Amino acid sequence: MIYGKLIEEKLNKSIRESAHELLAFGLLLEKDIVYRDENIASNKWGKPYLKDYPDVKYSISHTDGYIACVISDNMPVGIDVERIRDFNEYAARRVCDDAERQYIYSSHNPNREFFKLWTLKESYIKAIGKGLSSPMKKANFILTKDERVKSNRLGCRFALLEDEADYITAVCYLMNWRIRDHEQLYSI
Amino acid sequence: MFNLIIKTMQEFVDLDEENITEETHFLLDLNLTSYDIVSMIGKLESDLGIEISDRDIRQLDTVGALSKYIISKLK
Numbered sequence: 105m106i107y108g109k110l111i112e113e114k115l116n117k118s119i120r121e122s123a124h125e126l127l128a129f130g131l132l133l134e135k136d137i138v139y140r141d142e143n144i145a146s147n148k149w150g151k152p153y154l155k156d157y158p159d160v161k162y163s164i165s166h167t168d169g170y171i172a173c174v175i176s177d178n179m180p181v182g183i184d185v186e187r188i189r190d191f192n193e194y195a196a197r198r199v200c201d202d203a204e205r206q207y208i209y210s211s212h213n214p215n216r217e218f219f220k221l222w223t224l225k226e227s228y229i230k231a232i233g234k235g236l237s238s239p240m241k242k243a244n245f246i247l248t249k250d251e252r253v254k255s256n257r258l259g260c261r262f263a264l265l266e267d268e269a270d271y272i273t274a275v276c277y278l279m280n281w282r283i284r285d286h287e288q289l290y291s292i
Numbered sequence: 293m294f295n296l297i298i299k300t301m302q303e304f305v306d307l308d309e310e311n312i313t314e315e316t317h318f319l320l321d322l323n324l325t326s327y328d329i330v331s332m333i334g335k336l337e338s339d340l341g342i343e344i345s346d347r348d349i350r351q352l353d354t355v356g357a358l359s360k361y362i363i364s365k366l367k
Contacts, residue, residue, distance in 0.1 A: 120323075149350065167325075186327065192304070194334030195327060226326060236326055237350035 106186065106275055108172040110266060123164045130175045136161055143252040152232040159165050170271045172255060174272040181288070182230025184223040188270055191218040198226040199225055207247070218270070221245055223274035224253065225260055231260070231276040232289060259291070293359040297336070304331045314356030337360065 107130050113121055128139035135157070143155040153199040154160055164173040164261055172185040196205055196218060210216040225240040232238060245262075246254040253262040259280040265273040279291050298309050305328050318324045324332075333344050342365045344352075353357040 192331050192334075194338060195331040198330050198337070222327065235350060236329065237347055238304040239346040241329070 105130065106172070106174045106183070106265070106273070107174040108170065108265070108271075108273055110268060111166075111169055111182075112170055113169070119166045119168075119171060123173065126171050127162060127164050127173040127175075130173055131162070133161070134175055139270050147233055148275060149234045149237060151230070151234065151235070164228075165214050165226075165230075165270065170246050174275050178234065178276065180231050180281060182227040182232070182276045183273065184226035184230060185271055185273045186219045186223050188272060191215055191222070195222070201241060201244055203246075219248070219272045220264060220274070223272050224255070224264065224276070227262065227276035228255075228257055228260065228272040230276050235288060269285070293363055295359065297355055297359055297362075299334050300339070301328075304328050312355060314354065314359070316355045317353055318355070318358075319353065330363075331342065331352050340366065342366065 131137040145155045161176045165185045174183040229238040229241045261277045263275045
């Protein structure tokens with residue numbers, strides 16, 4: 105299940121803590137797991153997992169004013185949320201191919217379209233668990249007029265959520281993949 | 293190079309440069325996001341005419357590590 109929540113500006117805790125609280129809520133609701141009692145381990149790229157519940161996959165994300173998480177049974181998953189703001193050309197050149205940049209600049213709202221592509225790419229690299237060491241430029245997307253997401257990443261399902269006007273959330277599920285020893289992806 | 297990295301970071305995020313050392317970690321100490329890091333790397337590539345591979349980014353987690361890496365690329 106996917107969870108998302110707007111966060112008030114003045115909090116007495118960090119947004120990262122709030123995101124972990126949202127995850128704790130979801131784990132308790134869906135799995136009867138008390139997150140604060142669990143041992144958290146990380147793969148060699150830094151992606152965390154529950155040591156005693158290796159089949160419970162989750163991902164969290166936070167941005168200025170919004171937190172989100174996703175929990176999945178066995179299926180590797182990644183989530184990213186971003187506040188829509190002015191994007192910079194350096195990031196666009198580094199992660200988008202020519203067709204994607206053309207799509208962004210010819211759209212009515214380049215900032216929104218850039219962050220749709222950014223969150224989709226980020227959700228993918230978080231799902232495969234390799235962080236920024238995985239080339240974001242190779243995960244390419246076409247956003248159709250009827251709001252479908254087409255991707256060159258086989259075996260992945262993507263969801264793009266725009267529940268809040270100023271935020272974009274993307275989720276990637278690796279449908280036909282599992283993770284061996286928390287690191288090695290293999291096809292099923 | 294150390295100062296150039298700080299100046300570049302400041303184009304994308306608010307930072308107090310007084311507290312930054314070679315050991316300062318981009319994620320753990322400065323709370324930079326992936327987007328901040330990619331923006332900074334992209335700007336440094338553009339300004340210096342170098343290429344920083346995705347494979348190497350993971351190792352470049354401190355200001356000092358990135359500084360040394362860029363100097364080696366420029367030689």
